Amino acid sequence: MPPFGYEPETSTAVEKKEKPLPRLNIHSGFWILASIVVTYYVDFFKTVKENFHTSSWFVIGGALLLLSLSIACYCILYLEWCRGIEDYDVRYPTLIPVTTAAFLAAGICFNIALWHVWSFLTPLVLFTQFMGVVMLISLLG
Template sequence: MTFDCPSSGSRRTAESVETSTAVEKKEKPLPRLNIHSAFWIVASIVVTYYVDFFKTLQDNFHTSSWLLFGGALLLISLSVALYCILYLEWYHGIKEYDAKYPTLVPVTTATFIASGVCFNIALWNVWSFFTPLVLFTQFMGVVMLISLLG
């Protein structure tokens, strides 16, 4: 099936019309606060309250070296991420910092994953097999909260 395209004077097929419609729909930005992000933020708040997250971290802070090592790795990961965002992108205007400095993203990813493993090991004795679920919910809640800010 073909259609006349009045703006270009040519004929277009139904497939190309559907493709162009799909492309136009993808270009529309999603709202920052949607059901998905609200769900993760509320779930993170509920989990924080229900498992007494901050008291548990405080009680295990001095007893577990895994928690300290995970915190150090998380600090390294966040430092590299802030270096990329604040210094390279905002201050120097380098938008493609991963192309100019290709090792930054893998280092940040590796240290973040290693910190997650350390946190799981440190808190396993508290929540057992619920530990990965609790930490993942906290992670998603923080990510969605940060996405609301910018």
């Protein structure tokens, strides 16, 4: 007789196959749409154009964002699509943390650079923009 609370292991030979989630789902669609709406209503590109030369924080943030997007494109386009390496995070373990750190640092720099424009709404506007970018990139790979 098995001890109290012991449940025998069930056979794992017959496992349910889970269907992967579609790349474009309600969650990613919401963030992409929200990003488009915010871009339109706050004149995002006009504001960026007007404030680009006034703050070095903006230039640093842009460089960090470019670094982050470059690494993401390298992972998705080259490693996954061209070379067929699906577990690039296992083969190249530093790529994901470096990309994440650069992306977060870019967000901080952009918040500092644009704080005088939108004040306390700046983190909300930029977070919506960043989430839209992340969801758009996730559609690729």
